[in-house]
Structures are given as structure tokens and as C-alpha cells.
Amino acid sequence: MKKKTEVFRRNYLKKRCFGEFGGRYVPELLIQALDDLEACYLQAKTDSHFQRELKSVLQSYGGRPTPLLFAKNLSEELTELRESRKSSALRKQRKQPLKIYIKNEGILHTGAHKLNNVLGQALLCMRMGKRELVAETGAGQHGLAVASVAAKFKLAAKIFMGEEDYFRQYPNVYAMKNLGAKVIMVSDGTRRLKDAVNAAMKYWIENLKTTHYLLGSALGPFPYPLLVRDFQSVIGVEAKKQLKQAEGRLPDLLCACVGGGSNSLGFFTPFLSDAKVAMLGIEAGGKSMKLGEHASRMKEPKLGIVQGYKSYFIQNADGQVQPTHSISAGLDYPGIAPELAYLHQQGRVKFLSASDKEALEGFRKLSEKEGISPALECAHVIGKLPVIIQRYPEASFICVNISGRGDKDIFITAKHLDKDAWREFLKRELRSLR
Amino acid sequence: MKNKFDIKFSAAKAEGKKIQLMAHMLAGYPSVSVNKETAWAMEQAGADYLELQLPFSDPLADGPVIMRGNHHALKKNFSLEKGFRLIEDLASGQNMPIFVMSYYNLPFVFGLEKFMGILEQVGVSGVIIPDIPFDDESEEYIQRMSAFKLHAALVISPGTSSKRLKAIGKKASGFVYTTLRTGITGAKQTLSHEGLTQFKKIRRAFPKKLALAAGFGISRPEHVKALEGKVDIAVIGSKLILLTVERGPLAVGEFISSIVSSIVS
Numbered sequence: 226m227k228k229k230t231e232v233f234r235r236n237y238l239k240k241r242c243f244g245e246f247g248g249r250y251v252p253e254l255l256i257q258a259l260d261d262l263e264a265c266y267l268q269a270k271t272d273s274h275f276q277r278e279l280k281s282v283l284q285s286y287g288g289r290p291t292p293l294l295f296a297k298n299l300s301e302e303l304t305e306l307r308e309s310r311k312s313s314a315l316r317k318q319r320k321q322p323l324k325i326y327i328k329n330e331g332i333l334h335t336g337a338h339k340l341n342n343v344l345g346q347a348l349l350c351m352r353m354g355k356r357e358l359v360a361e362t363g364a365g366q367h368g369l370a371v372a373s374v375a376a377k378f379k380l381a382a383k384i385f386m387g388e389e390d391y392f393r394q395y396p397n398v399y400a401m402k403n404l405g406a407k408v409i410m411v412s413d414g415t416r417r418l419k420d421a422v423n424a425a426m427k428y429w430i431e432n433l434k435t436t437h438y439l440l441g442s443a444l445g446p447f448p449y450p451l452l453v454r455d456f457q458s459v460i461g462v463e464a465k466k467q468l469k470q471a472e473g474r475l476p477d478l479l480c481a482c483v484g485g486g487s488n489s490l491g492f493f494t495p496f497l498s499d500a501k502v503a504m505l506g507i508e509a510g511g512k513s514m515k516l517g518e519h520a521s522r523m524k525e526p527k528l529g530i531v532q533g534y535k536s537y538f539i540q541n542a543d544g545q546v547q548p549t550h551s552i553s554a555g556l557d558y559p560g561i562a563p564e565l566a567y568l569h570q571q572g573r574v575k576f577l578s579a580s581d582k583e584a585l586e587g588f589r590k591l592s593e594k595e596g597i598s599p600a601l602e603c604a605h606v607i608g609k610l611p612v613i614i615q616r617y618p619e620a621s622f623i624c625v626n627i628s629g630r631g632d633k634d635i636f637i638t639a640k641h642l643d644k645d646a647w648r649e650f651l652k653r654e655l656r657s658l659r
Numbered sequence: 660m661k662n663k664f665d666i667k668f669s670a671a672k673a674e675g676k677k678i679q680l681m682a683h684m685l686a687g688y689p690s691v692s693v694n695k696e697t698a699w700a701m702e703q704a705g706a707d708y709l710e711l712q713l714p715f716s717d718p719l720a721d722g723p724v725i726m727r728g729n730h731h732a733l734k735k736n737f738s739l740e741k742g743f744r745l746i747e748d749l750a751s752g753q754n755m756p757i758f759v760m761s762y763y764n765l766p767f768v769f770g771l772e773k774f775m776g777i778l779e780q781v782g783v784s785g786v787i788i789p790d791i792p793f794d795d796e797s798e799e800y801i802q803r804m805s806a807f808k809l810h811a812a813l814v815i816s817p818g819t820s821s822k823r824l825k826a827i828g829k830k831a832s833g834f835v836y837t838t839l840r841t842g843i844t845g846a847k848q849t850l851s852h853e854g855l856t857q858f859k860k861i862r863r864a865f866p867k868k869l870a871l872a873a874g875f876g877i878s879r880p881e882h883v884k885a886l887e888g889k890v891d892i893a894v895i896g897s898k899l900i901l902l903t904v905e906r907g908p909l910a911v912g913e914f915i916s917s918i919v920s921s922i923v924s
Contacts, residue, residue, distance in 0.1 A: 250763055250790045252720040254816040254841055256823075413723075414716065414730055423717055423726075430720075431842045433818070530764045531717050533790070543739045544768030546716040 241447035242535070244570060246563035249446035251533045258433045263448040265353050270455070275352070279345055283459065286377065287340050291332045291460075293467035293624075298594040299610075300325045307614055323614065326471065326624040328464045329597065330488065335373050337366035337600060337629030338460060338488045339441055345456035347374045350437035357381040357436040361425040363390050363418035363484065364555035364602065365397025366629055367441030372406035382406035385424040388416040390554040397633050415548045418484075418558045422532055442485025443562040446533030450563050457491025460626060465495050468624055477620035478503045480613060481628065482602045483576070484520075484555045486562030488628035493574065503575070503617065506565065507606045509551030510578035520549040522561045523569060523576040529560075536563040552581035552637065553601035555629075577616070583608030585641050588631060600629035601637065660805045664708070664756040664784035664833055668870055668891070671707060677887045677922055681708040681758070681872060682915060683896035686745050687737030688714065688728040689904055694745060695752065697903050700912030702753045705919040710787065710894060711749065712760040713742045719762065720789045722845030724897040728904075739769060747781040756784040758812060763790045775807040785810030785833045793827050801832050812836050812872070815861070817853040824864035834870035834892060837861060839877070846878035846898040850885060858889045880921040887922065 242248050249259055269275040283289040304322045330338040350358060358380050362368030368384040375382035384406050391398055391410045401408050414420040422445070429438040443453040468476055479496060481489035483506035496502045511519035522537045529538040531546055539547050539559040551557040568574040579587070584601050587608025592598045599607060606613075606625050614620070631638065639647040671679050682701040684694055698709060714732040718725065750757055759778055766774035766788070778786065786809055791800060793813055804811040810833025815824065818841050827835065839854030840847075854876070861871065873886055874894030883893045895918075902910045 249792070251792060252789045252816075253792045253814050253819060254720075254838065256792050257818045257820065413726060419717070423719065426719060427722070427843050433841055527768075530767050530790070532719065540716075540764075540768065542768070544715075544764040545733060546764075 243450070243564045243567035246534070246536050246566045247447055247450055248535050249533055250530045250535065251446045252430070254430055254433070255446065258429075259446055259448065261353065262349070262437075265349055266448055266452050269349060269352060275348065279348055282344050282348075283341065287334045287344060288332060289459065290463045290467075292329050293464060293471065294327045294329055294595070295471065296325045296327050296595050299591065302594065303610055303614055306611055310615070321621040324472065324622045325610070326468060326476070327595070327597065328460065328467075328492065328624060328626045330460060330626065330628050331597070331599065331630030335366070335370045336632060337370070338457060338491065339367040339370040339629075340374070341459050341491065342441065342453050342456040342487060343367070343370040343374050343439060346437065346439045346452070347378055347380065350380065350439070351378065353437065355435055355437045357383070357432070358439045359383045359385070359425050359428050359432070359436050360439045360441060361385050361418065361421035362397075362441065363387070363421065363557060364553065364600070365390065365394040365401065365633055366555065366600070368401050368406070368408070369397050371439055372401040372404040375406060376404045383428065384408045385411050385421040385428065387418060387421045388412045390417060390421070390557075393637060394554055394633055396635070417549070418554065419532070419546065419560070426532070442487045443490045443564060444485050444532070444534055444536065444560060450534065453487050454490045454494060454564060457487050458494045460488065460491040461493060461495035464492065464624060464626070472622060474622070475499055475502050476622045476624045477501070478505060478613075478617050478623045479626070480505045480507065480606045480623065481626040482507045482556060482605045483561065483565065484509070484558050484602060485560070486565045488603075488626055490562055490564060492626040493568075497573065503620065504573065505613065505617075506574055506576045507609050508576055508578040509549075509553060509556035509605065510580040510583070511550040511552070512581055517548045518550050519578065520551045520557050520559065521578040522559065524578065526566070526569070531560055534560075534563050536566040537561050552584055553605070553634075555600070555602040556605065577609060577612070579605040579609040585638065588634075588638055589642065591627075597627065598631035599627045600631050601634045603628045604631070660808060660810075660832065662756075662784050662808050662810070663782065664810060667707065667756050678883060678890065679707040679892045680705070680883070680915065680918065681710050681874075681892050681894040682706040682899055683710040683712065683760075683894060684903070685712045685725060685728045685732065685900055686714060686742050687732030687735065688900070689731070690735075691741065691745055693903060693908060695748060697908040697911050698749050698753055698755070700908040701915055702755050704912040704915035706755060706915050708758065708892065709749065709753075709755040710758045710760050710896075711746060713739070713765055715762040715765060717762070720843055722843040722897060724846070724900055725844050728900055739765065743777050743781075746778070746783060750781045750783060758785045758787055759783055760787040760789070763788050771803070775804060775809055778809060779807040783809065785812055787812045787814065787836060789814050793823065793830070798830055801830055805832060810834070814838065816841055817857045821860060821864050824861060828865035828869060831865075831869055834872045835865070836872045836874065836894065837890070838875040839873050840875055842875065844875055844896050846901060847876035848878070850876055850882050855885065855889075880918045883918050884921055
């Protein structure tokens with residue numbers, strides 16, 4: 226254990242980066258606060274009391290462990306699809322049927338993996354003697370987790386949300402307000418997650434002494450990429466055990482959607498040293514590959530330094546960050562976790578993108594086949610599976626992380642999948658409000 | 660290393676000037692032509708230095724006024740190329756030594772050496788990059804800048820520890836910029852107590868001759884007056900931008916004149 230800690234310190238703490246990615250490129254004002262957070266976290270990491278407390282709230286409040294499910298119907302359909310694609314000569318030599326497993330973080334309290342990190346950081350916040358949480362949110366799942374935990378731990382919460390996301394994820398805004406959090410709409414810049422991060426960070430800068438910035442993704446200045454990843458790693462640790470139990474071996478392939486990168490890193494990290502386990506991140510392909518219509522940073526990775534960290538960003542030749550688009554607010558972000566950029570550079574994690582259309586298809590598929598309505602973010606992975614099994618012909622045992630459930634997206638999915646009836650419903654609702 | 664800034668700074672000191680003024684402007688906001696008129700008005704009114712900020716999509720240390728100015732300039736297609744042309748025009752059109760303020764991503768993506776080479780060529784005195792905090796790599800950064808005869812002005816804040824101040828004081832080049840509060844840029848009615856009481860700690864940690872500038876929140880002549888004897892340079896930002904946009908370059912000139920006469924009196 227001691228040796229492991231040593232290696233960790235050497236690799237990350239000295240330079241505060243993953244290879245060339247990461248760092249802490251922030252105004253001097255923030256250095257003291259980041260130092261304090263780092264010291265507090267490193268202490269907590271080895272403090273058995275803290276770890277016990279975290280484990281306890283993850284169970285009693287969060288509902289961990291989350292289940293691992295064999296997606297039998299989906300597996301059968303995809304196996305058939307794979308067979309139907311073969312030429313008649315090859316059809317005789319049958320491969321092993323596909324086995325798709327779902328790690329279901331949507332079961333976690335507040336509906337997504339975000340709670341794992343929020344509970345961890347809220348405990349750190351109290352350890353530092355602070356009583357206010359500030360956070361950004363895109364889809365609203367992180368904000369919802371922060372608002373809930375703040376209520377539970379008697380902390381104040383301010384949630385910044387881009388105007389675009391505020392309205393497309395209004396059910397979550399309502400829920401956050403109901404929980405006692407203050408939700409602040411951000412109308413600057415691209416009016417999305419990126420601008421919510423800017424606004425939250427600035428609020429933090431103005432209120433450093435009393436406030437903890439509870440960043441929801443594995444990015445931003447060090448130590449955030451590290452501590453968010455660590456708090457989310459509970460996903461992978463559990464999944465690894467459950468998968469071994471289910472199949473007696475480790476899977477061939479792990480798949481997760483990638484916005485900032487918190488669910489994918491939490492899922493992948495405990496498998497990183499298992500060389501035989503391939504890892505695939507799915508980015509938002511949006512409407513097209515035209516600039517402004519997607520959020521696929523790995524299509525043409527461009528190195529930059531934005532929001533306190535060095536990684537790949539969707540930006541122009543001048544280094545100005547460019548607008549993004551995705552049907553899912555949680556993937557609609559121009560930067561990516563520095564550790565994922567590093568793992569991509571090392572060839573350890575590969576990336577593909579799925580379009581808005583594929584995401585909707587994925588949402589419908591998992592609902593129909595397995596009775597699980599996923600959030601649009603992770604629906605990207607399900608929608609891409611027909612392509613994924615083609616790209617990875619040797620992978621028969623696959624695990625997908627379903628990072629959240631789809632309740633928050635009803636207004637988006639209904640618009641596409643049930644338009645006329647939904648319009649009628651809204652009309653009636655409006656009438657009843659009069 | 661000595662450049663235009665050092666010559667002007669020591670001359671003003673020798674004259675017995677109590678406090679010098681650095682006036683901030685945002686390139687391309689509201690337009691390049693207004694930028695040029697404003698620089699002229701600033702110099703006529705007696706500003707000593709010009710801080711020219713290049714717009715960036717995500718200006719982390721800036722409050723609403725300057726941030727929205729950044730977005731406005733970019734929406735109107737302000738590019739780095741136009742920025743370099745403006746710097747060149749301003750450097751040849753007036754005599755205030757220029758410091759270019761930019762977030763790190765712009766020189767990083769453009770190529771740091773190429774970027775600084777252009778600044779050197781047109782006679783810029785230094786750069787202020789707020790998102791490169793002082794760390795192990797600062798020495799290398801400062802040396803690389805000085806190869807281009809540019810000062811890399813470091814930024815500190817009221818919360819910076821004495822230990823860090825000492826280290827920063829040793830490496831600093833040109834001047835050190837301290838913020839008058841722990842916060843983001845923006846004009847305020849009053850200057851914060853923590854901002855005004857930090858100078859003893861700073862002076863104790865810094866070498867005697869190191870120039871100290873202060874900004875963040877300055878919006879009235881009496882604010883500058885309050886800094887007399889405490890810092891060498893007062894930096895005025897958001898207030899000037901507001902004036903430029905709401906009332907035009909001449910109002911900026913009038914405001915700076917009112918500060919200059921309050922210093923003299």
C-alpha cells in the first residue's frame with residue numbers, strides 16, 4: 226500500500242499532470258485554494274475514517290452497489306445482426322454469441338453516476354470547514370446530485386447552468402430548486418456547460434474562503450481530474466468484481482460515453498492494468514461533423530489550455546474555443562478530461578462518435594429490449610453497438626456503463642419519438658395552468 | 660534586461676512621480692478604430708502605460724464587463740492577425756510602453772516563440788498572462804520571454820503566502836501585478852480592505868527596487884490616491900472599458916485627466 230502511494234505521488238503530484246496533459250493553469254488567486262484542496266484530499270485518501278464514512282453514505286444514501294445486468298435480449302439481437310452480416314461461406318463457422326452486460330449507474334440515487342463524486346467532495350468540503358457548495362451542471366444530473374447532498378448535509382448550494390441547458394433540462398432545474406439549491410442561468414458565451422464552468426469558477430474565486438467548488442467532471446485544474454476520477458472509480462471496482470463473478474473472466478471490451486469524462490474514467494480506471502481489456506469512449510457526433518454541429522474532440526485532436534487544464538479542445542486556429550452541439554447536454558462540451566487525452570495518446574483508450582440519431586435509436590433500443598430507459602448521454606453507446614461489434618470482431622464479452630437514467634430527457638425524447646401525443650399533453654397542461 | 664518600460668519607469672521615478680498609471684483596453688472592443696482613438700486620448704491625458712488585452716473565448720479572470728467585451732469582439736470576427744496589426748499600429752502611433760495581456764491558450768496554440776517574436780518586433784515591452792501561475796516552470800518562462808526582450812509580469816493576490824511572495828520576488832521581471840481583492844476584474848465603488856492592507860507583507864517579501872502594480876476594482880480618482888506611496892503603478896481596467904463603450908474615448912481621457920490632477924494636487 227505504501228509503495229503504491231509512493232508511485233502515485235511521484236507520477237502525478239510532482240508535475241500535476243498525466244503525461245503532457247492536465248496541470249493547473251489558473252490565476253494566482255486560485256493557487257492557495259487548490260493547494261488546500263489537494264492537501265485535504267491526500268489526507269482523506271489515506272484516512273480510514275474518511276473512507277469508511279464515504280463507503281457508508283455511498284451505500285445508505287446512494288444505494289451502492291449498483292447492479293450489473295446481463296442484457297440478454299440485446300445480446301441476442303446483436304448476435305443475430307453479426308451473423309446476418311457474414312458472407313454465406315463464413316456463416317457456417319459460428320462464433321461465440323455476444324454477451325452484453327450493463328453496469329447500471331442509473332439506479333444510483335439522483336439517477337446518475339454523478340452522486341459518487343458529489344458525496345466524496347461534499348465530505349471534503351466539510352473537512353475543510355466550508356459550508357457552501359458551488360457547481361456547474363450540463364444535463365442537470367451533477368447539479369441534482371449536488372443539490373440533494375447539500376440538503377442532506379445542511380450545506381448551501383449554488384448551481385450554474387447554461388441557458389440552453391436550463392431550458393432543455395428544465396425537469397432537473399425544477400428538482401434542484403425544490404431541494405433548496407439556487408440555480409443560476411448563464412447566458413454568456415455558448416450558453417452551455419462550458420460557460421457554466423466559467424461562471425461557477427468565477428463565483429468560487431470571489432468566495433474562496435467559504436465555498437468549495439464541486440466540479441463534476443474529471444477536468445479543470447489539478448487536483449480535480451485526479452479526485453473526480455478516484456471518487457468515480459467505485460464504478461469500475463464494483464463492475465470488475467461483478468463481471469468476474471458473472472463470467473469467470475474479465476470482459477473483452479468496455480464502452481462508455483464521454484462528455485468531460487467522469488463516468489468513463491471511473492469505469493475504465495480499475496481495468497487499466499488489464500492489458501486484454503479494450504476500452505472505447507463514445508463522443509457526441511451531433512448532427513454532422515461540421516464545426517458547431519458536434520462535440521467530438523478526438524476527431525481532430527487539437528491541444529489547448531482552457532479552464533485551467535491542458536487537453537484537447539474544439540477550437541479554431543487562433544485558439545478560440547468553438548461552439549458545440551449534442552442532443553444530450555451532458556456530452557455538449559468542447560474539452561475532454563486530460564487523463565483521457567493521455568490514455569488516447571498512449572493508445573489505451575479508443576474513441577468513436579455517435580450521432581444524435583444513433584443516440585435516440587439507442588434510447589429506444591434499450592427501453593424496448595431490456596426495460597431500461599437510459600439517459601441520452603449513455604444512449605449514444607447503445608446506439609453505436611451495431612458499429613462497435615463490427616469494429617471489434619473478436620470481442621464477445623462487452624460491458625457498457627449506463628451512466629444515468631433517462632427521466633430527465635422526456636421532453637427531448639418525446640419530441641422525437643411521440644411528437645403529436647406529446648403536443649396534446651402539453652396543450653392540456655398549459656390549459657390547466659391558466 | 661531593459662526595454663522601453665524600464666526607461667520610462669525610472670525616468671518617472673527620478674521625476675518624483677508619486678504613482679504611475681497603466682490604462683487597460685480590450686482589442687477589438689468596441690472596434691479597432693475606437694481602440695486607436697482611445698489610446699490617443701489616454702496618452703494625451705497622461706496615462707503612462709498601455710495594457711492591451713487580446714480577446715479570448717473563455718477569459719477566466721475577467722468579470723462580466725470585460726468577459727462580454729471579449730465575446731463581442733470575437734463575434735465581430737476579431738482575429739489574432741487583426742490583433743497583431745493593432746498592436747503594431749498602437750506601438751508606432753503613441754509613446755506609452757505596451758504590455759499585451761492574453762490568456763495562455765492564444766500564444767500556446769499560435770506557438771509561443773512565434774507569438775513573442777512578433778511582439779518583440781513591434782516593440783512591445785512585456786506580457787501579462789494571468790493563467791500561468793508561478794511554479795517550477797516560471798523561471799524558464801521568464802527567461803524565454805526575456806530572450807525576446809519582453810517582461811513577463813507575474814500576478815499575485817492578497818491571499819498569496821509570504822513564502823510564495825519571496826520566491827516570486829526573486830524571479831520577477833518588469834513589475835509584479837497584485838490584485839486589490841481576491842476576485843475577478845470589475846469596477847467597484849470601494850476598494851477592499853484586504854487589498855489595501857496587503858502591501859506591507861508584499862514589500863517585506865520583495866526586493867526594494869521591484870516595481871509593484873495594483874488593479875482590480877479601481878473606479879475613482881480617490882482610489883488611485885489611496886494607493887499612492889503603496890504601489891508604483893495603478894492599473895485601471897473595467898472602468899475605462901465601460902467609459903469607452905458608454906461615453907466614448909474622450910470620456911476616457913477626461914477620467915484619466917481627473918486622476919492625474921488629483922495625484923499632482
